[in-house]
Amino acid sequence: MRRSLNDALRRLPVWAVWLGGALPFALILWDIFTGGLGVDPVAEIEHRLGRTALYFLAAGLAVTPLLRLTGITLMRFRRALGVLCFAYAALHVLTWVVMDMGLLWGQMGRDILKRPYLLFGMGAFLLLLPLAVTSNNLSLRRMGGAGWRRMHKLVYVAAPLAALHWLWTIRVNEITPIFWVVAILALLALRLVIRRPLAWARPKRA
Amino acid sequence: MMKLNWSDVTPHRMFLDRRKFMATSVAGLALAGRAGAQSPGTMTGAPSPLSTDQTPNTFEEITNYNNFYEFGTGKEDPARNAHTLTTDPWSVEIGGMVERPGSYGVEDLAPDNALEERIYRLRCVEAWSMVIPWIGVPLAGVLAKVGVQPGAQYVEFETLVRPEEMVGQQRAILDWPYREGLRLDEAMNPLTILATGLYDQPMPNQNGAPIRLVVPWKYGFKSIKSIVRITLTERQPVNTWKQLQASEYGFYANVNPQVDHPRWSQATHRVIGAGLFGGREETQMFNGYGEQVASMYAGMDLSVDY
Numbered sequence: 001m002r003r004s005l006n007d008a009l010r011r012l013p014v015w016a017v018w019l020g021g022a023l024p025f026a027l028i029l030w031d032i033f034t035g036g037l038g039v040d041p042v043a044e045i046e047h048r049l050g051r052t053a054l055y056f057l058a059a060g061l062a063v064t065p066l067l068r069l070t071g072i073t074l075m076r077f078r079r080a081l082g083v084l085c086f087a088y089a090a091l092h093v094l095t096w097v098v099m100d101m102g103l104l105w106g107q108m109g110r111d112i113l114k115r116p117y118l119l120f121g122m123g124a125f126l127l128l129l130p131l132a133v134t135s136n137n138l139s140l141r142r143m144g145g146a147g148w149r150r151m152h153k154l155v156y157v158a159a160p161l162a163a164l165h166w167l168w169t170i171r172v173n174e175i176t177p178i179f180w181v182v183a184i185l186a187l188l189a190l191r192l193v194i195r196r197p198l199a200w201a202r203p204k205r206a
Numbered sequence: 207m208m209k210l211n212w213s214d215v216t217p218h219r220m221f222l223d224r225r226k227f228m229a230t231s232v233a234g235l236a237l238a239g240r241a242g243a244q245s246p247g248t249m250t251g252a253p254s255p256l257s258t259d260q261t262p263n264t265f266e267e268i269t270n271y272n273n274f275y276e277f278g279t280g281k282e283d284p285a286r287n288a289h290t291l292t293t294d295p296w297s298v299e300i301g302g303m304v305e306r307p308g309s310y311g312v313e314d315l316a317p318d319n320a321l322e323e324r325i326y327r328l329r330c331v332e333a334w335s336m337v338i339p340w341i342g343v344p345l346a347g348v349l350a351k352v353g354v355q356p357g358a359q360y361v362e363f364e365t366l367v368r369p370e371e372m373v374g375q376q377r378a379i380l381d382w383p384y385r386e387g388l389r390l391d392e393a394m395n396p397l398t399i400l401a402t403g404l405y406d407q408p409m410p411n412q413n414g415a416p417i418r419l420v421v422p423w424k425y426g427f428k429s430i431k432s433i434v435r436i437t438l439t440e441r442q443p444v445n446t447w448k449q450l451q452a453s454e455y456g457f458y459a460n461v462n463p464q465v466d467h468p469r470w471s472q473a474t475h476r477v478i479g480a481g482l483f484g485g486r487e488e489t490q491m492f493n494g495y496g497e498q499v500a501s502m503y504a505g506m507d508l509s510v511d512y
Contacts, residue, residue, distance in 0.1 A: 032482070038282060039271035040334070040478055100476065102485025107471055115469050168469070172279060172379040172450070 002071045009074065017077045021084035024052045025091070042099045049092035054166065056085035057159050058184055065190035068197050079135050082155075086132035089125050089162075117168030120161045127158035159184045249403040251323035251341040256397060256498075258325050263336045263479050265405050271478060272412045273330065274431055275380055276365065276372040283374070284412035290371045291432070293416040302362070302437035305353025312416045315351075316343045316402045324399055324420070329461045329493045331425035333475040340420050341403030346394045354390070354438055361393040362386075362443035363419060364435035380446055386430040387443030387457065388421065391502050397422055397495060400433070423495035425459045456512035458503075461493035465509050 028048055031037045037044040060081040063074045074081075101108050112118045131152055133139070140148050163184045166177040262268075274284040298315060301307040325339045349361070365384040369375040375382050392398065401420045402409050409415040414431025421428050427447050437443075447455035454468050463473045474486040492499050503511075 039267045040281065040476075041482060042476065042484075045482075099482055102474075102476075102483075104474060104486060107473060111471050114466070114471075117469065172275070174279060 005072055009072070009076075014076060014080055017080040018084070021056065021080065021087075024048070024088070042095070046092060046095040046100055049088050049095055050166070053085050053088035053092055054162055054180060056081050056088060057155070057162060058180070058187060060085060061155070061159055061184065061187040065187055065194065068194045069190075071197065083132055083135050086128050086135075089128055093122075093125055117165050120168060121165035124158040124161035124165060127154045127161070131155060131158075156188055159188065247408060248406045249318075249321065249341050249408055250406065251321035251403070254322045254324050256324060257339075258327055258337060258494075260325070260327065260337045262325055262339045262405075265407070267479050268336060268338055268404060269410045269412055271336075273332075273426065274374075274412055274414070276374045276382075276384065276432075277412065278374050279379065287373050288411035288415075290373070291366075291368075291411045291415065292371060293411065293432075296416050296434075298417065298433055299435045300352050300437075301435070302439050303355040303358035304349075304438050305355060307352070310352075312402060315348050315417065316400060320347065321403070322399070324397075324401075324422075326397075326420060326422035327493055328422065328426055328429075329475060329489065331427055331455070331459070331467060331472075333467075333470060333472060333489075334478055335475050335487070336478045339405055340399065340401040341406075342399040342401030342420065344396055345398045345400050345419070346396065348400060349393060349438075357440060358438040359390050360439050360442055361388050361390060362435075362437040362439055363388075363430045363433050364437075365430055365432050366434045381449060383434075384430060384446045385443065385449075386419070386428055386445045388428070389442075389502075390438075392421070392499075395499060395502070397498055423461060423492040423499045425461060427455070428459050458508070458511050460499075460503065460508060460512075461489060462491060462508055462512065463489040464491075465512050 028037075028045055032041065032045070060078055063078045063081070067073050067075065097103065097108065112122050131154060134143065134148065134151065143151070160181070163177070163181040167181050170177055270285045271281045272284040273281065274288065277284040277287040296312055297309045298312070299307075299309055320343045321341050322343065323339060323341055325337060327335060328338050329335045345361075363386045366372070367375060367383040369382075388398070399420050400417055401414075402417050404410060404413055409418065414429075414433075417433050418431040419429045419433065428445075442457060445455075445457060445459075447459075448457055461472075466472050472489055475489050477484055477487050490496070
């Protein structure tokens, strides 16, 4: 079961993940042109981009625990998941700057410093930025595997910040953002709890 | 994109012209079904000098973008869920320090011949705005009818509690019933109305049918919907949002660009319907109604009494 699944995954080209990852963006474009965004299209675009970024962030964080728990490996797709996450985060920030805030730089600057949710969000984005920039083989070679890996651990800080950024915007208890904070903390905790692959990896026959 | 908006059915200029408006209202009725209006039937109110000359948002925008947590926390939830609410029969209990307490029907409070059209700006505490053509009656007239006893200083309002019809009330996200309050002079201000209609339609459920408060110089949450109780009191009433988070929502809730919400600036807001690149508009003190209301707050520190 695990082996056949991994075999199938091996045959799946990485570009298929890129293509699938572009789908939420295509749907937003579709809705812009067909008027499917409701009464407040700016908020809808902004929030959908933000949520999508967080989903890819969680997916990227799930790769290692999934491998350790079940032996299913999505490692080949992790870079695509990470870069897709950053792309959506960048579009989310761009939407905020241009459409939501209308380029009011002064108000944006003051808001970021004053509002925890904006500080968390912007912090997460700035932490993800160097990770996205170095998501290529040249950077990996230049930095060396150990250094590159150490830097990419910034995602462990960025992910909870991004989830808190969502949580801090709500006015009454809402289940969805709370769920994502818990999910991301759980994914991070799993890395500590399960430090090695489980039994599936051990040779069955001596 | 091709859907007809209510602004298409009833252009603003024609809407202001009573006679022409009556002529087009037949066409309006015919389209009401398509626009999803629940009870077609025209309502008219006498035009008021207190109306803004800004172009109102469309009927579709006003009825599909609502905060009415009794029907869910999403902006589109009320339009989806509010059809379950029974609005007829309906009565409003008026009590406390009044001469003629009792149970009043919507018709008693807002008879057809007293209706006025008030096109008001609405500014939400969440930093967005709309322009809405309400139909209703001044609250002052209603209070005069029931007779306010000397010594009364505040007016308290309550929304219906009926979880079987109001799905949002099935969770304790707020302390139901939703409550709001005004100081008596605020309630008596000519701008303050009880509204029973929107454009030329009876108030849609998601907008607070059958009767709601509208206080245009305050953040939208002060304008309580689907009122079942009005009580005149000596003491400042509790209002739901202040009760939930007093550091963020005050009793007065006057629109004030100088006093930020702790989590976001109130200096500017987005105009609903302005499009993807509409940008932001500067928020005006008292939502632009300062001339009519500022004197009520003379000497008060509005960063303390926010």
